[in-house]
Amino acid sequence: MKKWLIFASVLCLVFVVAACGSNSKSNNSGSDAASSTVADVVIKASSWEFDQPEYHIKKGQTIKLELIDGVHGVEIEKTNVKLTQNKAKTITLDAGEYEIKCNIPCGGGHSKMSAKLIVEAA
Ligand SMILES: [Cu+2]
Known part of the structure; x- marks a missing residue:
């Protein structure tokens, strides 16, 4: 009778340990997803337009260029900020x-590809 009790308590322990193990595993995968960098503002470029006429960003946030079709780049005029495909950049410009x-140079509509970037104070 005593042997059964010991066996049962060992079994319980095994279950508790197993449950703890699986819990910590799922916690780890959760933090992995959170640590991947996500841009605050994504500028999507296609031939020949940006997806929005105006982009709003707070100082210190990151912008990223995504190409829908064609090959394009982003340059912020009167600054030395340039973006290339799928690169994120933190904006430290004044508001x-x-x-x-x-x-x-991306073809016929190249000169029409412009938009506004509004930097708000952090
Ligand atoms: Cu262009």
């Missing part, structure tokens, strides 16, 4: 309005 344009 204000900036003009963004495509800086890669």
Whole structure:
């Protein structure tokens, strides 16, 4: 009778340990997903336009360029900020309005590719 009790308590322990183990595993995968960098603002470029006429960002946030089709780049006029495909960049510009344009000759509509970037104070 005593043997059964010991066996049962050992079994319980095994279950508790197993449950703890699986819990910590799922916690780890959760933090992995959170640590991957996500841009605050994504500028999507296609031939020949940016997906929005105006992008709002707070100082210190990151912007990222995504290409839908064609090959384009982003340049913020009167600054040295340039973006290439799928690269994220943290914006440390002073609050204000900036003009963004495509800086890669991409064909017929290249000169029409412009938008506004509004940087708000952090
Ligand atoms: Cu272009």
